[in-house]
Amino acid sequence: MNAVTAHKIRKTFPAKGKPTVALETISFEVGQGELFGIIGPDGAGKTTLFRILTTLMLADEGTASVDGLDVVKDFKEIRKRVGYMPGKFSLYPDLSVEENLRFFATLFSTSIEENYDLVKDIYVQIEKFKKRKAGALSGGMKQKLALSCALIHKPSVLFLDEPTTGVDAVSRKEFWELLRNLQGQGITIVVSTPYMDEASLCDRVALVQEGRIMDIDSPKGIVDKFGSTLWSVKADRMYELMKALREMEDVASCYPFGQEHHVVFKDETASPEKVKRSLMDQGFADFKFHPIEASIEDCFMKLMTSHNA
Amino acid sequence: MKQFTYFIKKEFFHVWRDKRTLLILFGMPLMQILVFGFALTNEVKNTKIGVLDNSKDETTRAIIEELESSRYFDIYRSLGSNADLEPAFRSGKIKLAVIFPENFQDQLHHGNKASIQLIGDATDPNIATTLINYATAVIMDYQRNMRGQPVYPYTINTEMRMLYNPQLKGSYNFVPGVMAMVLMLVCAMMTSISIVREKEMGTMEVILVSPIVPIRVVIAKMIPYFILSTVNIASILLLSVYVLDVPIQGNLALLVGLCLLFTVTVLALGLLISSVAGSQQVAMLISLMGLFLPTVMLSGFMFPVENMPIPLQVVSNLVPAKWFYYIVKNVMIKGLGFEHIWKETLILAGMTCFFMAVSLRKFKTRLE
Amino acid sequence: MSAEKVISVKELTKRFGDFTAVDNITFDVKQGEIFGFLGANGAGKTTAMRMLCGLSFPTSGEASVAGFDLYKNADAIKRNIGYMSQKFSLYEDLTVRENIRFYGGIYGLTDREIKEKSDEMLTQLKLGEQVNSLVKSLPLGWRQKMSFSVAMLHSPKIVFLDEPTGGVDPITRREFWTLIYEAASRGTTVFVTTHYMDEAEYCDRVSIMVDGRVDALGSPTELKEQFSAKDMGGVFLQLARKATRSDG
Numbered sequence: 060m061n062a063v064t065a066h067k068i069r070k071t072f073p074a075k076g077k078p079t080v081a082l083e084t085i086s087f088e089v090g091q092g093e094l095f096g097i098i099g100p101d102g103a104g105k106t107t108l109f110r111i112l113t114t115l116m117l118a119d120e121g122t123a124s125v126d127g128l129d130v131v132k133d134f135k136e137i138r139k140r141v142g143y144m145p146g147k148f149s150l151y152p153d154l155s156v157e158e159n160l161r162f163f164a165t166l167f168s169t170s171i172e173e174n175y176d177l178v179k180d181i182y183v184q185i186e187k188f189k190k191r192k193a194g195a196l197s198g199g200m201k202q203k204l205a206l207s208c209a210l211i212h213k214p215s216v217l218f219l220d221e222p223t224t225g226v227d228a229v230s231r232k233e234f235w236e237l238l239r240n241l242q243g244q245g246i247t248i249v250v251s252t253p254y255m256d257e258a259s260l261c262d263r264v265a266l267v268q269e270g271r272i273m274d275i276d277s278p279k280g281i282v283d284k285f286g287s288t289l290w291s292v293k294a295d296r297m298y299e300l301m302k303a304l305r306e307m308e309d310v311a312s313c314y315p316f317g318q319e320h321h322v323v324f325k326d327e328t329a330s331p332e333k334v335k336r337s338l339m340d341q342g343f344a345d346f347k348f349h350p351i352e353a354s355i356e357d358c359f360m361k362l363m364t365s366h367n368a
Numbered sequence: 369m370k371q372f373t374y375f376i377k378k379e380f381f382h383v384w385r386d387k388r389t390l391l392i393l394f395g396m397p398l399m400q401i402l403v404f405g406f407a408l409t410n411e412v413k414n415t416k417i418g419v420l421d422n423s424k425d426e427t428t429r430a431i432i433e434e435l436e437s438s439r440y441f442d443i444y445r446s447l448g449s450n451a452d453l454e455p456a457f458r459s460g461k462i463k464l465a466v467i468f469p470e471n472f473q474d475q476l477h478h479g480n481k482a483s484i485q486l487i488g489d490a491t492d493p494n495i496a497t498t499l500i501n502y503a504t505a506v507i508m509d510y511q512r513n514m515r516g517q518p519v520y521p522y523t524i525n526t527e528m529r530m531l532y533n534p535q536l537k538g539s540y541n542f543v544p545g546v547m548a549m550v551l552m553l554v555c556a557m558m559t560s561i562s563i564v565r566e567k568e569m570g571t572m573e574v575i576l577v578s579p580i581v582p583i584r585v586v587i588a589k590m591i592p593y594f595i596l597s598t599v600n601i602a603s604i605l606l607l608s609v610y611v612l613d614v615p616i617q618g619n620l621a622l623l624v625g626l627c628l629l630f631t632v633t634v635l636a637l638g639l640l641i642s643s644v645a646g647s648q649q650v651a652m653l654i655s656l657m658g659l660f661l662p663t664v665m666l667s668g669f670m671f672p673v674e675n676m677p678i679p680l681q682v683v684s685n686l687v688p689a690k691w692f693y694y695i696v697k698n699v700m701i702k703g704l705g706f707e708h709i710w711k712e713t714l715i716l717a718g719m720t721c722f723f724m725a726v727s728l729r730k731f732k733t734r735l736e
Numbered sequence: 737m738s739a740e741k742v743i744s745v746k747e748l749t750k751r752f753g754d755f756t757a758v759d760n761i762t763f764d765v766k767q768g769e770i771f772g773f774l775g776a777n778g779a780g781k782t783t784a785m786r787m788l789c790g791l792s793f794p795t796s797g798e799a800s801v802a803g804f805d806l807y808k809n810a811d812a813i814k815r816n817i818g819y820m821s822q823k824f825s826l827y828e829d830l831t832v833r834e835n836i837r838f839y840g841g842i843y844g845l846t847d848r849e850i851k852e853k854s855d856e857m858l859t860q861l862k863l864g865e866q867v868n869s870l871v872k873s874l875p876l877g878w879r880q881k882m883s884f885s886v887a888m889l890h891s892p893k894i895v896f897l898d899e900p901t902g903g904v905d906p907i908t909r910r911e912f913w914t915l916i917y918e919a920a921s922r923g924t925t926v927f928v929t930t931h932y933m934d935e936a937e938y939c940d941r942v943s944i945m946v947d948g949r950v951d952a953l954g955s956p957t958e959l960k961e962q963f964s965a966k967d968m969g970g971v972f973l974q975l976a977r978k979a980t981r982s983d984g
Contacts, residue, residue, distance in 0.1 A: 094462065100905035101874050113577045134733075139579040149570035155386045165374035166578040198777035208574070224903065227776035228933055228969060229976040253903045256934075264594045268905065297938075298917045314910050317934035317967060318956060360906050 617703025
């Protein structure tokens with residue numbers, strides 16, 4: 060049995076003129092114990108999808124189930140079994156760390172003591188601040204507390220909506236380590252994020268954009284499907300280099316990527332050499348030119364452009 | 369059950385830790401009672417009164433002397449006949465007229481009973497009442513002193529008449545009015561804001577996704593404000609009795625019971641607002657414009673309902689505070705029993721059930 | 737490129753009670769530079785940026801922005817800088833044109849200037865057809881690009897960008913950086929914060945704040961050498977892990 064299934068889910072919101080489509084007929088499945096990522100920018104429909112799966116919203120069309128239960132018919136039962144951490148890591152800023160956790164525990168008719176084992180790894184990191192008000196915690200700490208709150212009733216499926224947005228790189232990394240540990244305890248985790256680099260940490264990911272799923276696969280599977288050879292290009296004047304590359308006929312795409320540009324050529328066999336020569340003619344120096352493996356972000360951009368074309 | 373009690377506890381934490389709001393909640397009734405109580409009751413001293421003595425005998429002269437020697441009144445002498453009364457009032461030369469009927473002393477001595485008419489200018493009802501009370505007291509004093517003599521079996525009645533505002537709207541009426549206002553603010557506005565705040569913070573999402581029954585969420589939200597309200601009701605009543613000397617004439621248990629009924633009405637309204645409003649500002653705006661303003665303007669507390677244009681009178685029937693105001697005024701100020709107010713109580717109870725039903729029905733178990 | 741210093745910060749400190757949010761920081765930013773301002777949550781970035789924008793006074797230290805002293809000429813600073821953040825940028829219930837007019841008006845541009853600037857901007861962003869639509873009807877990516885252009889409307893000497901690309905899709909993110917590069921090549925200094933480590937690589941120089949101090953400052957290449965990291969992400973992790981405080 061799959062932990063989560065979505066079958067032809069569609070959701071629109073009324074707006075002046077024509078309704079806005081938040082989700083266009085999407086389907087996917089998440090297996091038991093999987094760490095499943097929903098990767099996409101703001102406005103891709105991630106939050107709407109989470110709300111439908113956590114029974115907070117009704118889809119216009121399609122069916123969905125969580126833990127084998129229908130999200131419409133059995134919503135009460137689902138509410139006992141899922142853990143949910145909404146976008147802004149909902150906590151009460153005027154309650155202390157401990158009070159927040161206790162509140163969410165009692166909400167699910169359990170207690171901190173009963174399920175302490177489950178949150179122990181996370182909670183020990185914030186326990187020394189347990190008398191502090193949640194509003195006075197840093198972003199990373201709030202995020203850990205919110206995760207503890209979502210876990211305290213031992214859910215079988217955990218939904219985390221953008222848990223790492225606005226959190227610095229260090230806290231993000233630690234957070235993903237925590238998720239990995241949780242997965243080891245048999246909890247199915249569905250997590251959304253706008254950070255493409257986090258996709259590689261999931262078992263499988265869905266790449267979403269404007270309410271559509273562009274692809275679903277393991278991170279490796281997605282990267283393998285990239286299809287063309289990706290070249291990393293570096294030279295002395297990076298910004299001019301990008302402009303020069305983009306003007307070349309042989310270049311299919313060129314995107315800056317940190318300290319290098321990622322380039323795809325139209326004709327894979329001949330072009331790289333030709334391009335290199337012509338760039339040298341234009342006076343660029345200090346060349347580094349080598350093929351690399353595509354990242355999820357490369358794949359995402361490729362899927363975006365091929366869809367828009 | 370533990371789930372529920374901790375939920376209530378958590379609501380108390382919210383209320384308790386928000387010191388500024390707490391101060392407003394408890395300070396407001398105090399402020400309002402004191403402002404309305406003292407600012408609106410002007411002290412009476414050397415007020416000009418007119419005397420129309422149609423009898424001109426020893427007793428009337430003695431009473432007039434008593435009046436004149438009190439520090440409250442200055443006597444304006446040029447009242448020759450009933451016809452002079454109206455112009456004197458109109459021009460504001462007098463605020464009160466004391467009228468002795470013809471043959472006052474004869475009536476008193478042969479019939480053992482005589483009446484003095486007191487006419488007050490009730491455009492300012494507080495002052496008029498005070499004046500009449502003082503005048504009556506002076507007359508009673510006189511009578512008591514006479515009783516000290518061996519034989520004085522006579523009784524003087526004072527008959528009072530209020531000009532321009534015969535029912536004396538607005539005298540002690542601010543007490544029930546303030547009560548309605550405070551309950552509106554505490555219950556309706558605070559409850560709606562506290563629910564909407566959870567929507568804004570996103571905690572409502574988590575709560576909805578938990579197995580807790582939505583009606584319990586609502587009730588848990590209401591309980592702290594219900595308790596706060598009882599504290600406020602008690603403090604308003606105590607202040608009225610001990611600071612403002614407004615006595616509770618009727619049955620205290622009945623009065624408190626009715627106040628609690630109104631508290632529930634207002635809580636239901638607050639809940640209704642929270643289901644419509646998406647942000648705290650909207651909730652506050654709806655509470656102020658939709659509840660607070662009608663309470664002040666249409667309940668009969670500031671402006672007598674009878675004097676309003678007919679359409680407004682009709683609308684005022686929809687304002688729960690109007691019924692509450694009527695009930696409290698009658699029980700607390702006039703000391704009437706339940707048999708006189710059961711109809712109004714029934715209307716209020718009906719409204720409460722209606723609002724409660726609608727708002728519970730509207731409280732969604734999902735977003736959107 | 738001219739070496740004129742447009743931001744010069746010396747021993748700048750800001751305390752809130754006994755909490756030192758910004759602790760004795762010193763750095764310069766040159767004209768036309770893209771200066772990345774990195775740091776973990778709570779490291780003091782926002783506080784530092786507020787001071788530089790003339791929104792709050794330092795407790796001690798000196799600083800001049802766009803040639804004006806922070807203490808004496810905060811108003812002149814505000815006229816010479818542009819500011820854009822992820823959270824607030826444009827009025828969603830106004831149209832594109834109304835937003836441009838409004839911001840142009842705030843900075844005292846003449847009607848003709850506003851018209852010229854907005855034509856130029858709309859062509860650049862290919863927003864011509866949307867000029868009369870409400871901002872909230874535009875996709876997020878366009879909105880971010882447009883709010884950048886609006887922040888540049890009065891040709892400021894320095895533009896402060898606070899996490900301008902948060903939550904934006906990868907293509908728009910890169911288009912956004914193209915705008916940044918163009919602005920810098922025209923001589924505008926860009927002061928930018930971000931949580932995307934690849935974006936740190938696009939900056940000419942980067943400073944990394946830890947616990948209120950600037951613990952690293954240099955070009956991405958220099959920093960990577962200094963910390964023997966293969967990318968800026970590595971540099972950042974090494975530094976931010978040392979952080980001892982966690983208050984927001």
